[in-house]
Amino acid sequence: MDVFPAEKNQALPAEETDKDDDEDGVDLCRICRSPETPDNPLRYPCACRGSIKYVHQQCLLLWLNRRGFKQCEVCGISYSFVPVYSENAPQKLPWHEFLIGLLLRAIRVVVWGFVILFNAYCYSLHPWGREVAIENQRVFRVSEKFAFLLAGCIYSGFIGYVMAVMVLLRFIVDHLFGLYLVNGLGLGVVARFGVVLWKYMGILSDWWHDHLIRFRLFHAIMVGPGEVVILPRNARLHEFGAIRSFLFFLDDNSFAVLAISFCVSFFFVLLPFFMGKLVLALLLLFQRMEVAMQLLSGYSLGQEPVTVGYMTMLSLSFAYLGSFVTPSRNSIQTIARRLSLGFLLVAVAPPFLLWILAVKVWKNLSVVKDGFILCLKIGVLPLALGCWLDFCTLPIFGTRISKRLELLSNYPIIMIIHWAFGQICLMLAFNSMELIQKLVKKRLFWFLLDVTDPNYTITKLHIRQILFALVFHGSMMVIVVHLPIMTIFLISPSFFPIQFWIYDERIMFGSMAAYVFLVKLGPIEWLAELIKQAVEPIVHKWIITISSWLKLSEFLLENHADQNVRPLQNLDEWFLMYSIAEGSVVCFHGSQSDTNFEEDIGDNRFILRIGVILVLAALSMFLISTISMVFPILMGRVFFHSISFIIPFELKYDDLYGFWIGCYILRAIYIGTCFVFNHIMIGRTDLLLNLVLLWIRNALLFSIWISVIPALLGILIDLMIIIPLQVPLNEPPVYSFLRDWLIGLVVLHIWTYLTMFTRINCFATVGWREKLERIRNVGINWLPFTWLLQDVICSIMITLSTTLGFPFLVAYSLLPCLGVSVAVNLAVQRLIWPVLLAIIILGFVAKLTLDLFVYIHRVEYNDRYMVGDRVTDFTEDLE
Template identity: 25%
Template sequence: MDTAEEADICRVCRSEGTQDKPLYHPCVCTGSIKFIHQECLVQWLKHSRKEYCELCKHRFAFTPIYSPDMPSRLPVQDIFAGLVTSIGTAIRYWFHYTLVAFAWLGVVPLTACRIYKCLFTGSVSSLLTLPLDMLSTENLLADCLQGCFVVTCTLCAFISLVWLREQIVHGGAPLWLEQNQQQPANAAGPPNEAPGQGNGGAENQPMPAPAEPPAENAAAAEAPDLPADPAEEMELDNEDEDDGGAEDVADANNGAQDDMNWNALEWDRAAEELTWERMLGLDGSLVFLEHVFWVVSLNTLFILVFAFCPYHIGHFSVVGLGFEEYVRASHFEGLITTIVGYVLLAITLIVCHGLAALVRFQRSRRLLGVCYIVVKVSLLVVVEIGVFPLICGWWLDICSLEMFDASLKDRELSFESAPGTTMFLHWLVGMVYVFYFASFILLLREVLRPGVLWFLRNLNDPDFNPVQEMIHLPIYRHLRRFILSVVVFGSIVLLMLWLPIRIIKHIFPSFLPYNVMLYSDAPVSELSLELLLLQVVLPALLEQGHTRQWLKGLVRAWTVTAGYLLDLHSYLLGDQEDNENNANQQANNNNQQARNNAIPVVGEGLHAAHQAILQQGGPVGFQPYHRPMKFPLRIVLLILFMCVTLLLASLVCLTLPVFTGRWLMSFWTGSAKIHELYTAACGLYVCWLSIRAITVLLAWMPQGRRVILLKIQEWTLMIMKTLIVAVLLAGVIPLLLGLLFELVIVAPLRVPLDQTPLFYPWQDWALGVLHAKIIAAITLMGPQWWLKTVIEQVYANGIRNIDLHFIIRKLAAPVIAVLLLSLCIPYVIAVGIVPLLGVTMEMQNLVQRRIYPFLLMVVFLMGILSFQIRQFKRLYEHIKNDKYLVGQRLVNYERKAGKASASTHSSSVQE
């Protein structure tokens, strides 16, 4: 044995090869890691759960070793036995999954719906007939759908309760709930937030008036070592007392904490063992039947506790107070009655909590307090997410009635005809308004000096937790914030919608109302309108990142202008040099700094107090600024200037895009009335292109005329290429795709054989755009094939690096060829070949109308047949391996055509 053979060792166990355990070189790697034992590789593959080498990325290959007595072809009886076994296994799995689907999609929702109806029927007979109602076959589908909604609500309620418990455990409960019960003064205090002021709790820390700017508290900077808030001073005074009494109340607190954290390790271990497959029954076991029983029981319990009891409490109260007619007139009797029940339940919990505190029932007091927190947070969530956007949506609608030539009577009639849909649409509009308002506030925070918007919550703050605020802050604070938000949002709607509409009607009487009704002379339908807007215009506008940058630049320019006009530049944007000077002055003379009207670097005001409560740390910092003379007057002038600017901006946004769109659309449609979504979208697009062109030209100006001409030439060429690609990909392909869909699906279903189908190219193109986007999305999410590769390459190149030759040759030409063949071949067969066979006119008409769906069915059947053939080949290999496979042998890597590339990889691995 020479030295070369002695050097061949396994890369894993570092031992040489033997006759029983030979060495293999299964991948591109060379040198000391070239060889490996098959047993070592198999063991490593089991641990790493990979099928390729981690260094060279080459996939390992194994060749099967069959028994010597294996025939060249499997006997028919072996194939039949394997087929029967596979069919039996498939039937067993089919029965099991059918049982799973029947349990989760049938029994659970149907039981929830029938129990829900039984509880809310209000009669004893419904309870007696509940077992028979469970087996009833009436309205199965409707009850299952309604039951799915009920189950979803109960599961969401359960998850919310668990999450709220985690918030209380990790974020801390209110101090009025955790107060020392051995102190009579604290124990005698009432339990709710308002009496909790005597407890010095976090809910009742004195807050500075929101109207006071942070600069009013400049005296706090003179003594930075002292607490800036009286509540903080109170907490510091009581800190030693709390620490001294900690051992005395340890048992009581630990008992309460045990209730909140019972068996945490056991629950974690159970959660690790329980998987989704095991819970739902997808692992083949029948353990899921127990889970079905518990889900049904949980649904029943939650319906009884969270729906039945509050509803009947509210119902009896509404009937007793004589408000039944008013509640019934709202068309939402059940929802309003349930909310009233929750409000009364919260009041009852407050009273019971106070009584338990008086008689010193520790566990009862804590349980009632936690229940009150749950009800309180639930009601606040309903108000914040449901009521507030609904108010904003209705206020937007009321203020914009004149813009659409509508009246309150029209809105009342629409509400009477469809109350649920009307309320949902108004809630959706309100949510969109609130969302964009919050987005604009976030943009303002990026421009303005930190501390200017001290009275608004910072949604980007990672420590901001609205649920903790709902838990800790008292009800009157939330009520005050809600009223302030309604006033602010409502005033902005008046300023930016109602007042501009009045001005437009006074200056341009014929401009309003907007045309939002489709008339018979409109050249398009509502479907194509919505598809064009959603699939073409809005993505083109929203996918551009320039819009936000432009808006941010406008806000910054306005802020700089207003700052210099009103001498508020330091207040609005800050001044780094002034900050450094102020820091030096503070080190030298704090009194002189106070006379210079510099604000403290520690935060004051509502926002800082909120963060102090939630973070349990120091208050939020502010960037210092200079306070000019007559500061309140300048702030008032700043607000007036802001209102005038918003009014002018709203006037421009309401008139310019629509006017531009109407003027451009008039060249196409003449005097016909066009839906304003068309005109507004067209105008917005033209305005966006104009602004984009102006900004690009301004950016090119410093580079000289020659560079500008070269840039214009490049952009002209790029625009021409983009137009050609747009015509092919956004024009021809969607039109052919929509026409094919019309011939294959729509026309055979909607048009009888004795009528002639009519085709509308505009609608076919609009549907084709939608289908093309769906097909592209499915292709990008699917496996790798030539169309996905081409689309990904086109996306990667982008518009600036657009490759016209590649797009036409690899994407447009093949797709258009396939679509044209799909359209032309059936037409040639039906019109050119079938009449030559001498069939009747009725048969020719039948063939012409049904050949497209017939060929689609043929292609579908061929696909199924191809799939079944592949499955049979897999079954054949499976039967052969089960009966005659005795082992596997590792395959050595052989350098063939790709020797050069393989050597390159191996050399890199050696290095």
């Protein structure tokens, strides 16, 4: 019962609530519709006015906890809360309280490190853990200890998965069976131990449940149709008793993580490991090791202590359960009678069940037939199209049919990918048919299946329709995919296969991260929207032009030659599913019968012209597909090759990234050309001139930003870090300005990204954060050129030049005048920049340490003396 009065009041009309307010003349809470009281005053935390201006703080907190919003749903103003401290709170913590709080937090951090090491150690005892560590050591080329540490991190993820399963299991038991299963376990000491274990694991699962409800995926799995939100369970960690009291210095999160790691590791690894070691030791003690090993080594892990422990635990469990069903002497006759009755039932039951099954199948033969037809339409048809598409694209990846068949035989689950690609092809065909049917007359589709017909049923097997869909889509894939690939291969055999970073094991981890980053950028949605806007007018113009050339406008377009396209009737989701199930080659215009069609096809020239338009359509699709494959990939490869001349190391290009880069470059060229041409045609040369000047200004600033500033920054990094580490003092350094520029460019843009687009504020001052925030919010086109040049570009250049020039003047001008020796002078010239870097790092570390101490002081102060928080009024925020 968690019903809020606000939900009831939401159903009331706004006029009635306003009328009540006007009659009473008293300000009311917009949630509970009650006036303020001395101990519960009304607040106005947002910009809303009228009857929804005021709210009680408790009502607002309940509403926020239920709905999950951090801001007002009406005006969008974020709510602001200020902490409320006790009356005896000092201005700052005493030094001994602060040191105790600092020590406790340090212990909590140490506990998290101990958990990771403990998990890594436990997983190293398991054979799976050793296999994972060996694989990590082979792939990432790291040391053995670091490989086991990575395996421990994977094992920690497995623990999280186990706890998620526990949460789901407890949810099912509590909601479906209640406490029946738990109460039914009172069978002995082992059962009582299971009840206690279930109790404490339930507490830990409650804690994990409260952390999982922050994720949307958990809500999608656990929230039912009638539920609004999942309420936290507030894990009762204090019921651990003496263990929790002993570890009083840990907070709830650290204690729960430690308890979960120990419990899972104990029952999954440690207990089986020690039981296996004990069993193997006993077998060795009785000198039956060889016989026992032959019995235990039925598979490769038979001699592992963990595996032996699993077998021992399973045997003990069966022995314990078998003790409850051990027969006594008096019940032997009863058991014999029951066994004979059982044999009789086994002899009579199969024929009877077969007869019932045959009758059911005969009565529901239509259901079986309908299911077979649906599987054929929804499963087999997309799968066949996906496999054919895979066959057409084999030359792109340089794969042979034998290897692909071998891969499918080893991993049949890959056929799901083929089915998904077949569904995508059907969706594209549906969109194409929908676009064409907007332009041409409906009588052209007389031979297609009409899913809008009232007599249509999806469970009817339309063999001709399925065969036509297979032939049509197969031929379209050959025209659009296979023939362009083979043409490109014949013209340039080195163009295929395409290259991917993921095929290089050295950068496999980085390439996967790069592909995830590419997916987050959303280029597929961008390309889909771009194609969707461009395809419809192109197809429209093509059909009108070709129809007019071949004198088919009257037959094809009728009154649509003037480019007025009629709207297509809106189809619901069922018609969409029907069309995809029928191969997406269907009609949406009702009856297709037309008496004039036979008269139209009576002329032989008409058939010839229809054939010509089909050939021209196939040729157009072939050319467009070939150009769409070649140009983006070629532009991307040219881009990568141009970069390879600049960077000092070899860069292996990736055709997936090259395709998207080529698409962006071609789109930018097309938009720029159209923009200039349109402004010249309409006579707005003055506006075009202003834009050209703006582009020149931005190009000048951008050139300085990517040339001068990275060069100065790279030289500074070279003098501070690279030369002191790589070049001895008795050898002169060799400067690589190209390498310095590239290093400076990478560091500069990493710093810019961290400062502008993240919450990390330790790498820039407040002034620089304000400048970069202004550039991000206003935009570089709307900012004055003088401000950008003086306050941003020149400021960075002056800072870098001073950092480079002052040590240079000291080392090369001041020290020789003082008469120091040549060796000392060379050492100072080489080490003055590293010393400056050390001073900067010490200052940076000191600042971070001070900020950390201030943060810990504030957190400890709030933990000790904060009694609550108070929502601030909107006027207080404005002030």
